Amino acid sequence: MINLWKCAGICVVVTLVLASSQGITLAQDGKVIEGTLLNVDANTRVITLQAGDKEMKFTYTEQTELVGPQKDGQPVTVRQGSRMRVYYKESEQSNIATKIEVTEV
Numbered sequence: 001m002i003n004l005w006k007c008a009g010i011c012v013v014v015t016l017v018l019a020s021s022q023g024i025t026l027a028q029d030g031k032v033i034e035g036t037l038l039n040v041d042a043n044t045r046v047i048t049l050q051a052g053d054k055e056m057k058f059t060y061t062e063q064t065e066l067v068g069p070q071k072d073g074q075p076v077t078v079r080q081g082s083r084m085r086v087y088y089k090e091s092e093q094s095n096i097a098t099k100i101e102v103t104e105v
Helices: 002-029
Strands: 031-041 046-051 054-059 065-067 083-090 095-104
Touching: 031 054, 046 083
Parallel strands: 054 095, 065 095
Antiparallel strands: 031 046, 031 083, 046 054, 083 095
């Protein structure tokens, strides 16, 4: 019975170590950029961000997390000129936003 508990404990530890190492790998794959919103194309689900002298486009999906300030418990309307931080992954064809954090409206 003791050997069964030891084996189960070792399995749990190994699983946790593997899960945490996978999380670190995924976090290292992502990139972050801050800038000013230039445009949102809802039809193609693309936002355009000005970051310094660089203009970048990002595709967003239903899975993209949107975080921002609230006013009276309601999300503030994001518009051109809003400052934001975009967490994204690069793919062959586009930059895919995984999280959009509005920092200033």
